[in-house]
Amino acid sequence: MTGRRSVVTGVGVIAPGGGSREEFWARIVGGKPAIRRISVFDPAPFRSQVAAECDFDPTCHGFTPREVRRLDRFVLMAMACADEAFADSGLTPEAIDHDRMGVSLGSAVGATIRLEDEYVVASDHGRHWEVEARHALPFLYGALVPASGASELAVRLGARGPAAVVSTGCTSGIDSIGHAHTLIQDGEADIMIAGASDAPISPITVACFDAIRATTPSNDDPERASRPFDADRKGFVLGEGAAVLIVEELEHALARDARVYCEITGSAARANGFHMTGLRPDGFELGEAISEALDQARLDPADIGYVSAHGSGTKQNDRHETAAYKRALGAAARQVPISSIKSVIGHSLGAIGSIEMAACALVIERGVLPPTANLTTPDPHCDLDYIPVVAREATVTHALSAGSGFGGFQSAMIFSRLRG
Amino acid sequence: MRQRAVISGIGVVAPTGVGAADHWFAGLAGRSGIRELPDRTAAGLPVRVAGQVPGFDETEFVANRLLVQTDRWTWMALAATDLALADAGLDTRKEFPFHLSVVTAAASGGNAFGQREIQALYNEGPRSVSAYQSIGWFYAASSGQISIKHQLKGACGVLVADAAGGVDALAQARRLIARGTGVVVTGGTEAPLSPYAMACQAGQQTLSRDPDPATAYRPFAPDAAGHVPGEGGAMLVVEEWRRAHLRGATVYAEVSGSAATHDATDATRPPAQSHQYARAMREAIARSGCTPDDVDAVFADGAGDVFADDLEARALREVFGDRRVPVTVPKTMTGRLCSGGAPLDLAWAALAISHGVLPPTVNVDAGEAARRHGLDLVTEARDGSLGTVLVAARGAGGFNAAVVLKAHAYDE
Numbered sequence: 001m002t003g004r005r006s007v008v009t010g011v012g013v014i015a016p017g018g019g020s021r022e023e024f025w026a027r028i029v030g031g032k033p034a035i036r037r038i039s040v041f042d043p044a045p046f047r048s049q050v051a052a053e054c055d056f057d058p059t060c061h062g063f064t065p066r067e068v069r070r071l072d073r074f075v076l077m078a079m080a081c082a083d084e085a086f087a088d089s090g091l092t093p094e095a096i097d098h099d100r101m102g103v104s105l106g107s108a109v110g111a112t113i114r115l116e117d118e119y120v121v122a123s124d125h126g127r128h129w130e131v132e133a134r135h136a137l138p139f140l141y142g143a144l145v146p147a148s149g150a151s152e153l154a155v156r157l158g159a160r161g162p163a164a165v166v167s168t169g170c171t172s173g174i175d176s177i178g179h180a181h182t183l184i185q186d187g188e189a190d191i192m193i194a195g196a197s198d199a200p201i202s203p204i205t206v207a208c209f210d211a212i213r214a215t216t217p218s219n220d221d222p223e224r225a226s227r228p229f230d231a232d233r234k235g236f237v238l239g240e241g242a243a244v245l246i247v248e249e250l251e252h253a254l255a256r257d258a259r260v261y262c263e264i265t266g267s268a269a270r271a272n273g274f275h276m277t278g279l280r281p282d283g284f285e286l287g288e289a290i291s292e293a294l295d296q297a298r299l300d301p302a303d304i305g306y307v308s309a310h311g312s313g314t315k316q317n318d319r320h321e322t323a324a325y326k327r328a329l330g331a332a333a334r335q336v337p338i339s340s341i342k343s344v345i346g347h348s349l350g351a352i353g354s355i356e357m358a359a360c361a362l363v364i365e366r367g368v369l370p371p372t373a374n375l376t377t378p379d380p381h382c383d384l385d386y387i388p389v390v391a392r393e394a395t396v397t398h399a400l401s402a403g404s405g406f407g408g409f410q411s412a413m414i415f416s417r418l419r420g
Numbered sequence: 421m422r423q424r425a426v427i428s429g430i431g432v433v434a435p436t437g438v439g440a441a442d443h444w445f446a447g448l449a450g451r452s453g454i455r456e457l458p459d460r461t462a463a464g465l466p467v468r469v470a471g472q473v474p475g476f477d478e479t480e481f482v483a484n485r486l487l488v489q490t491d492r493w494t495w496m497a498l499a500a501t502d503l504a505l506a507d508a509g510l511d512t513r514k515e516f517p518f519h520l521s522v523v524t525a526a527a528s529g530g531n532a533f534g535q536r537e538i539q540a541l542y543n544e545g546p547r548s549v550s551a552y553q554s555i556g557w558f559y560a561a562s563s564g565q566i567s568i569k570h571q572l573k574g575a576c577g578v579l580v581a582d583a584a585g586g587v588d589a590l591a592q593a594r595r596l597i598a599r600g601t602g603v604v605v606t607g608g609t610e611a612p613l614s615p616y617a618m619a620c621q622a623g624q625q626t627l628s629r630d631p632d633p634a635t636a637y638r639p640f641a642p643d644a645a646g647h648v649p650g651e652g653g654a655m656l657v658v659e660e661w662r663r664a665h666l667r668g669a670t671v672y673a674e675v676s677g678s679a680a681t682h683d684a685t686d687a688t689r690p691p692a693q694s695h696q697y698a699r700a701m702r703e704a705i706a707r708s709g710c711t712p713d714d715v716d717a718v719f720a721d722g723a724g725d726v727f728a729d730d731l732e733a734r735a736l737r738e739v740f741g742d743r744r745v746p747v748t749v750p751k752t753m754t755g756r757l758c759s760g761g762a763p764l765d766l767a768w769a770a771l772a773i774s775h776g777v778l779p780p781t782v783n784v785d786a787g788e789a790a791r792r793h794g795l796d797l798v799t800e801a802r803d804g805s806l807g808t809v810l811v812a813a814r815g816a817g818g819f820n821a822a823v824v825l826k827a828h829a830y831d832e
Contacts, residue, residue, distance in 0.1 A: 045545060045546050046546050047546070070688070098684065099681070099699065102680075102682075103682070108558060108559075108560070109558055109559075110529075110559070110580075115534070115620075116538055119535065119538050119616055120538075120542060122616065122619055123538075123539065123542070123616075125542050126538070126539045126540075126541070126542030126543045127543075129535075129539065129615060130460055130461070130463055130464065130615050131464075131615050131616050131619045132464035132619070133464055133465055133466065133618070133619040133622030133623070134464065136619045136620065136622065136623065137623065138623035139623060139688070140619070140620035140621075140623055141620055141621055141623060141624050141816060142687075142816075142817070143620065144527075144528050144531065144612075144617060144620035144621070145527040145528055145580065145582050145758065145816070146559070146580055147527065147580045147581050147582045147585070147815060147816070147817055147819065148687065148817055150580070150581065150682075150817075150819075151682070151687040151817030151818050151819070152687055152817075154682040154683075154684045154687075154818060155684050155685065155686065155687050155818065157684075158684050159682060159684055160681055160682050160683070160684045160696055161680075161681065161682065162588070162679075162680035162681065162682070163581065163680070163682040163818075163819060164579045164580060164581040164585065164588050164680070164819075165579070165580035165581070166577065166578065166579060166580075167526060167558075167559035167560055167578045167579075167580050168560050168563070168576065168577060168578050169558060169559075169560040169564070175577065179577075179592075182592075182595055186595060186598075188679070188680075203541060203546070204534075204537065204538050204541055204549070204553070206546070207537075207541050207546040207549040207553070208537070208549055208550075208553035208554040209554060210546055210549070211549050211550065211551040211553065211554070212551050212554055214554070268575065269574075269575035269576065269577075270518060270573055270574065270575065271521075271564075271567040271568075271572065271573045271574070271576045272573065273517060273567055273568050273571045273572065273573045274568065275568065276489075276555040276561075276564050276565070276568065277554070277555060285573060288518060405560075406554065406555055406558070406560065406564065407555075407560045407561070407563060407564025407565075407567065407576075408564060408567060408568060409560070409564070409567075409576060
C-alpha cells in the first residue's frame with residue numbers, strides 16, 4: 001500500500017488473576033490457572049460451573065459512581081486497560097494531534113451482563129414479555145448497542161479520529177487490532193487505541209454454552225478444567241478480561257523516541273463458509289489466514305519463533321487448529337513452540353484475541369514463552385510442541401497468533417521485533 | 421495501481437418496500453412506511469409509531485431449518501443479500517471463495533431472540549435455553565450466516581458505530597477491494613422493535629413522543645419532535661470495477677472517499693459544536709479528489725431533534741459555505757433504522773445517481789427549513805444529473821461518518 005507501518009507502543013491488560021500488564025505476565029508465565037467456581041451468581045443449576053473471573057473492582061480504578069451505574073463491565077474494563085496502555089506508551093495528551101487518534105475496540109457480546117440484569121428487573125424475573133420502559137435504566141441504549149464501548153474510549157482519551165467496535169465473535173480481538181493496522185496503513189489515523197473487552201460471565205452466557213456443550217463440565221477441580229491440547233480436555237472455560245494496545249504509525253513513534261514493543265507485520269482473516277459453530281478437521285481456512293499473514297510479513301514458516309494458539313480446549317478446535325498449523329507451516333509446524341494461555345485465563349470470547357496479542361508483544365520484548373497449563377497427557381491428534389506446563393526462555397523475532405470463532409471466522413496476526 | 425470499488429447490486433428490506441425497485445418507487449412517491457405500533461408493543465412505551473416492514477415474509481428467503489436458528493435482523497440481512505446478489509447477477513458459488521467477503525454494520529443484534537431465551541432461562545431454568553442462543557443473538561450472526569450461505573470466505577467483518585456504522589462498513593469494503601478482494605457484500609439490517617429493545621431505546625431523550633405518523637419525525641422542522649425508530653436496512657454488492665465491467669454488470673455508482681470522526685466530548689449528550697461532523701464530510705470529499713463545489717447533493721443524517729438538526733445545518737454550512745447544496749432526508753419515510761439506516765441511505769444514493777433523481781424528504785416544509793437553517797431541502801422528487809453525492813451519518817455517542825458516491829464512467 002502506502003508503505004506506512006504500524007507498531008505497538010503501549011500495552012494494558014486486565015485478565016483473570018492479573019489486574020495489570022505485569023500481573024498478567026507473571027500469571028501466564030507462572031502457568032497457574034486463574035479459574036474457580038463461579039462466584040458472581042450461583043452456578044449450581046448449570047452444567048458448567050467454573051469460569052476465569054477477574055477481580056476487577058471499577059471503584060479501585062477511579063471510575064465515578066455515575067460511570068459505574070451507566071456503563072457495563074466490558075466498557076469499564078476497556079477504559080481501565082486503555083488508561084494503562086496510554087500511560088505505558090509515553091504519549092501525553094498535550095503532544096497529540098487528537099484528530100489523528102482513533103479507537104478500534106473488539107467485543108463479541110458487548111454489554112451482556114447489563115442487558116440481562118436490567119431485563120430481569122424490567123420483566124420482573126421473566127414474568128412479563130411486554131416489559132415496561134419505566135422499570136428500565138435510562139442509559140440502556142448504550143447497552144443495547146455496544147458502540148458505547150468505542151465512544152467511551154474516544155471520550156476518555158480525546159480520540160477524534162475514526163472509532164468503532166469490531167464484533168466478529170471470538171476473533172474480534174485480533175480483528176480489532178487488524179482494523180487499527182489497516183486504518184494506519186491507509187493514512188486515516190496515526191495512533192489507534194486498539195484492543196478488545198468482554199465480560200460475559202452471566203447466567204444467559206453460561207446457559208447458552210451449556211446448551212451446545214461447548215464449555216467444560218469438569219467442575220470438581222477448577223484449576224485443571226482448562227486443558228487445551230490435552231487428551232482429557234472436555235470443553236473451554238468461560239473467561240472475562242480486556243487488553244488495549246497503542247498502535248502507532250512507525251515514523252510517528254520514532255519521531256518521539258517511543259519504546260516500540262513490536263511491529264504488526266501480518267494481519268489476515270478468512271471464513272470457513274461451513275458452519276456457525278462446527279469446524280472441519282482439515283483446518284483449511286485457518287491455514288489460509290496464516291499463510292496470508294506470512295505472505296504480508298514476507299516470512300517463511302521457519303521464521304516464526306512462537307505461536308499463541310487459539311487453543312480453546314474443545315475437542316474439535318484443538319484438532320482443527322493442529323491441522324491448520326501443519327497445513328500452513330509445513331515442516332516448521334513441528335519445530336515452533338506453541339502454547340495456549342487460555343489454559344490459565346480461560347476464553348474471554350472477543351477479548352481473548354487482544355489479550356493474546358498483548359502476550360505476543362511481551363514475549364518478543366522479554367524472551368519467555370508462557371506454557372500451556374494442564375497439558376499432561378497430550379492428545380495424539382495434537383502432536384505439536386504445545387509447551388506443556390513449564391515456561392521456556394527463547395528469543396523470538398516473529399510471533400504468530402491464531403483465532404477461530406463462531407460464524408466460521410478464522411484470523412491470524414504476526415507481530416515482529418522491529419527491524420532496524 | 422489502486423483498485424476502484426463500484427456498487428453493482430442493491431438489496432433492500434425496508435419500511436418503503438422489499439426489493440430495490442419497490443423501495444425506489446415508493447420513495448419517489450413519498451410513501452412513508454412509518455405507522456402505528458401494535459397496541460401491545462406500544463403499551464408502556466413513550467413512542468407510538470415506528471418504521472415497519474409488514475410485507476416482509478421471511479419464509480420466502482430463509483429455510484425453515486435456519487429460521488429457528490436466527491433472529492428477525494438476520495432474516496432481513498439474508499433476504500437483502502439474496503436480493504442484492506440477484507440484482508448484481510452474481511452467482512457466488514461460481515467464484516473463488518477467498519475473493520469474496522461480507523462486512524456488515526450491526527447495532528442491536530438479535531435482540532428478540534435474546535429476550536426470548538433470557539425469558540426462558542428465568543422462567544424455566546437453564547435447560548430451556550435454545551442451542552441457538554449462542555449464534556442467534558450475537559452481533560456477528562448475520563455476517564456469519566451470509567458468509568456460509570453464499571460461500572464468502574475472504575476477510576469478513578462486523579462494525580458497530582450505531583447509525584454511522586453502515587458508512588464505516590462500506591469504507592471497509594472499499595479497503596478490502598483495494599487489497600485485492602473481488603466482491604464485498606456490505607450493509608446492515610436492524611430489527612429493534614421487540615419489547616425489550618424498545619424499552620432500551622425509551623431512555624433516549626431524542627425519541628419522538630408524537631403519536632401521528634405524519635408528524636412524528638420531521639428533521640429540520642422548527643418544531644421537530646425527535647426521531648422515530650424503524651426496522652430494516654439494505655445490503656449492497658461492492659465490486660472491483662474491472663471485474664464488474666468484464667462480466668457486463670450494471671454499475672450504479674462508484675464508492676469514492678470516506679472519513680470517520682468522533683466528537684469525543686460527552687457520550688451522554690450531543691456535542692456543543694459541529695466541527696468533527698464537518699471534518700468527516702470535508703475529509704471524505706477531499707479523499708475523493710473533489711471540492712465541496714463538486715457535490716451535487718447530500719443525504720443528511722436528519723436526527724429530527726431541534727438541537728442535533730441545528731448542529732447538522734451548521735456542519736453543512738462549515739463545509740459548503742453559502743452555497744445551498746440540495747439536501748435530502750428520505751429516511752423521513754422509514755424512521756431511523758439504527759445500523760440499517762446508513763446502508764439504506766447508500767442504496768438510495770446509488771439509485772439516485774443511476775436514475776438522475778433525488779428522493780424527497782417528506783413531512784417537512786421546505787420553506788421552514790430554508791428560513792431556519794438556510795437549507796435547500798428536497799421535499800419533492802427532483803430530477804437532475806448527479807455526478808457526486810455525499811452520504812453523511814451520525815451515531816449516538818459521538819460517531820460521525822461520510823462517504824462520497826460518484827457516477828461511474830467506463831472510460832476512465
